[in-house]
Amino acid sequence: MREEISKYQRKLKLSNNLMEIYPAIKADSQEEFLLKLLKELHEDREEKRRIRNLNSAGFQVVKSLEGYDFSQIRFPESLQLHNVESLSFLQKKENLILYGAVGTGKTHLSVALGVKAINQGKKAVFYRVHDLINQLESEDMKKVAKVHKKINQADLLILDEWGYLPLHQEGARLLFDIISSCYETKSVIITTNIEFGRWKGFLFDEKLTAAIVDRLVHHSHMLIFTGKSYRMANSLMK
Incomplete structure (x- = not known):
């Protein structure tokens, strides 16, 4: 039986x-x-x-919002802390731009929000920008198709280390394609230490930069991280 x-x-x-x-x-x-x-x-x-x-999802390390210190983050009038913690921005397909110096907790917060989204039954994917571009430039078309499918099926795309390293023209075009495909279809979280005015320096092309900024900013909230590097403050080398 x-x-x-x-x-x-x-x-x-x-x-x-x-x-x-x-x-x-x-x-x-x-x-x-x-x-x-x-x-x-x-x-x-x-x-x-x-x-x-x-x-x-692609998280290097799983993070949580539990005990996270929001005191060093400046929120815009359009978005309050409870909106971030409740993930209400996902329902509206709005974006978050986490801007601040290295080591101030941007990646931690982005991953913690991604984990919470998954725990609520949604899909989130995480990429370092250069890792994503490298995968999209692969000669293995099945691998490239898998990346696109993964992003298309997600409710939240997290792009970490935005602007840390310059892109070449094809890389910038591929990034533009990804941002365009996400526009008004899902939320995007970007972590960066580069202000908008300097994005041209790593996106290679002025027109592409303007097009990417236009699509991102339309439905975005910027969170400004004003604290000092957590890693430096807690370093063993003192």
Whole structure:
């Protein structure tokens, strides 16, 4: 009988944990048992989906908002702290530009927001800008298509280290294509220590720079990180 159950379990693509889930269910009627079983199967599937999305997001290290210090961040009038923590900007497909000096917590916050989005059932993907461009320039078209599919399916794209290294013309064009594809379809978070006026210095082309800025700024909020480097403040080399 267990073999028969396993056969239909596979055909119906039910959880592999079915045999462990149902014996623990207590119910006063068949309907109640079925309801509880379906609920358990749904929760099991959602948890596996969450873990799968978290593993495929590309985070180097998983971060959390717990204990995060927002005191050194200047928020715009258009966006308050609770809007960031609740991820309400995702529902509106708005962008965040996290601007400030190196080591002030921009990447930590971007990853923590991405993790929270995934925990809420959404998809987030994380790329360092140059890593993304390198992948898009691959001669392996399947690899390139996989990157585009991953970004297209995401609710949130995080681009870290924006402007840290200059791009060549083709790299800038590829970045423009990504930003254009995300425009008004998903939220983008950018971490950068370069002000808008200097973006031309790493985006190679003045027209491309203007086009990228235009698409990003339209639905964006800028958070300015005013603190000193956390890494320097907590360095062992003192």
